[in-house]
Amino acid sequence: MDYYDYYGGWREKTFSCLCGWDEAGGEAEAGEMFDELGERCCTKCGERVFMLNWPTATQVEVAAFAGNEEATRQLVDVGQRQTRMARAAREDLISVDQLPDVDAEDIRASLDVESESEHNPEMCLFLNGTIVHREPAWYEGIEPLVRMLPILQEKYGERLHSISIGQGASLYLLGSALQLAHLPSRVGRPKRAQWRKPLSQAALGFDWST
Helix, strand or coil: CCEEECCCCCCCCEEECCCCCEEEHHHCEEEEECCCEEEEECCCCCCEEEEEECCCHHHHHHHHHCCCHHHHHHHHHHHHHHHHHHHHHHHCCCCHHHCCCCCCCCEEEEEEEEECCCCCEEEEEEECCEEEEEEECCCCCCHHHHHHHHHHHHHHHHHEEEEEECHHHHHHHHHHHHHCCCCCCEECCCCHHHHHCCHHHHHHCCCCCC
16 A cells, blocks of 8 residues: 655556556545545545545645645644644643532533534533533544543542533544444443553543443
8 A cells, every 4th residue: 555745746646446447646535534644545436545644734834835835725724733732731631630629429520522613622521510621622532531530530539420421522532433333422430440550441441331
């Protein structure tokens, strides 16, 4: 399988498929997309014909400086992403000190995504129905859930009854994998020992059953 840089000559290069398809790369159909690359597929049978490496911020800037019109338009997206990353560094939930004291025997947490615009989705943490934390939401990454669960348990202990995952949060956390997963939207209370495991194991060790 061949891999091509985004600003390379893949659009003009002719690609062939076993089904008989024979076209320029620019005519190929977009397939599954990943963090650093994406598929380009045959428009006739759907088979993958090559992989496309997404440009880094530096590559976008270099291409724009060289006069690439698409890269010039993409500079706006690069700036927005860098702004959101800087905000995430300031606002991500990383400490129990960022959580409020809650005067309740049972604490029911939930995650969902709210957005004032398509460019600024926020992962929102609710405790007993009240928003207590907001941070930038990133598509197709379970890291926020993995990061928040131990902090919630450390802060509220046995009073943490359950954690529900809203539809919007499920989409952002799991992305395209949501179509393949058959997980209900409620995370049950884990066994106490699971909180002492390394972070990744703790997340995977949760009982997702209702």
